[in-house]
Amino acid sequence: MLSTHTGGFTGFTCRDLSEDIPQIAAHWKSEGISFEAIYTGYLGGINEIASTIDIIDELAKPGALIAIDPAMADLGKLYPAFDDAYVEAMKGLCAKADIVLPNITEACFLTGTPYRDSYDRAWIDELLEKVLELGAGSVVLTGVGYDEETTGVCVYDGDISSYYRHKRISKGCHGTGDVYASAFVGLYLNGFSIVEAASGAADFVVMCIENTVDDKEHWYGVKFEPMLGRLIEEIAGAQ
Numbered sequence: 001m002l003s004t005h006t007g008g009f010t011g012f013t014c015r016d017l018s019e020d021i022p023q024i025a026a027h028w029k030s031e032g033i034s035f036e037a038i039y040t041g042y043l044g045g046i047n048e049i050a051s052t053i054d055i056i057d058e059l060a061k062p063g064a065l066i067a068i069d070p071a072m073a074d075l076g077k078l079y080p081a082f083d084d085a086y087v088e089a090m091k092g093l094c095a096k097a098d099i100v101l102p103n104i105t106e107a108c109f110l111t112g113t114p115y116r117d118s119y120d121r122a123w124i125d126e127l128l129e130k131v132l133e134l135g136a137g138s139v140v141l142t143g144v145g146y147d148e149e150t151t152g153v154c155v156y157d158g159d160i161s162s163y164y165r166h167k168r169i170s171k172g173c174h175g176t177g178d179v180y181a182s183a184f185v186g187l188y189l190n191g192f193s194i195v196e197a198a199s200g201a202a203d204f205v206v207m208c209i210e211n212t213v214d215d216k217e218h219w220y221g222v223k224f225e226p227m228l229g230r231l232i233e234e235i236a237g238a239q
Contacts, residue, residue, distance in 0.1 A: 007174040008220055018044060021051040029058055037065040039185045040093070041178055042072075044081070049089040056096050065189065068097040068136070069181040073105040076115040095135030099194065101181045103143045107131050121146070128156040140198050142180060153198045164199040169209045175221040180205045183231060190235045204231050 003013040028034075038060055043049055056066055070090045072082050087109050094100045094110060104127070108115045111130035116123065124144055131139045138157035145151035145168060152165035183204045187197035207230065208222040215223065 005174055005220060016044065018048045018051065021048065022054070025051065025055050025059065034059050034061045035064055036061050037067070037185070037189055039065075039067040039069070039181070041069045041181060043093075046086055046089045049086075049093050053093055053096060065099070065185075066097050067099045067101065067181070067185050067188075068094050069101045069177065070094055070106045070110060071177060071181075073109055074103060074177075076105055076108075076117075078109065091134055094131075097136040099138045099140060099188070100131065100134070100136040101140045101142065101184065102131065103177060104141065107139075107141055110134060124154060125156075125161070128154060128161075132156065132158060138194055140184065140194070142177065142202075153202050155195050155198045157194070160195070162195045162198070164195070164202060166199075166202050166206055169206065169213065173209055173212060173222045176205050176209065179208055179222060179224050186231070187235065191239065192235075200234060 001015045001017055006012060038052075038056055040052055043052065060066065070093070072079055072086060072090060078087070091110055102110060105115055107113070107127050107130075111127065111134070113127055113130060124141070128139055128141060131141070138155065138160075141154040141156070143151055144154050144163070145165075149168060150165045151168040152163055155162040155164075180201050183201035184197045187200045188194060192200060204224075204227065205222070207227050208224040211224075211227055212218055212222045
């Protein structure tokens with residue numbers, strides 16, 4: 001439990017509650033609680049990964065969606081709190097996923113692929129194949145850009161291969177990966193195809209960044225809350 005995001009803030013508080021997770025899960029099980037979808041993002045350590053795997057095995061309903069965002073790295077580097085042992089543990093969690101949503105750096109760490117700043121479609125296709133070999137059903141690879149003006153997302157499941165390109169915004173914002181994965185899961189669970197959810201979530205993140213870039217007081221993330229109504233409208237319009 002954190003008092004704030006760790007990026008850019010100082011003096012934040014942090015308390016490790018991971019020992020409580022198995023007890024919480026055991027109580028859910030005793031109450032007959034199970035889940036139609038389980039989606040994970042940033043996990044604080046190997047023990048949390050192990051607990052999450054147990055929750056999937058014990059509490060996911062048959063046919064439940066398992067969506068894993070292996071949030072652990074960016075720009076060619078692991079986040080400071082993580083190491084090779086964490087990467088190995090994350091591979092086991094990704095093997096449980098129906099859909100795994102890494103960025104390029106995370107995909108490289110998960111597959112033992114040397115990170116590259118520049119690449120072509122053939123290199124991305126090979127990376128997608130390697131991620132799929134971890135055991136996930138499908139992969140949505142984010143932050144794939146073949147030129148300086150655009151970026152995009154790749155969707156691959158062994159049969160379907162799709163790339164959605166959108167404009168690149170130079171301003172970096174903390175938390176956009178979390179916003180993307182959350183919007184993706186929301187769209188997918190509301191009947192959007194994996195390709196539609198991938199492109200719709202990308203458009204949503206772009207809207208959120210555009211809603212933030214001119215606000216000099218808001219440096220700690222994107223102002224996604226005012227954009228949620230538009231996302232809900234998109235879902236309602238498709239149903």
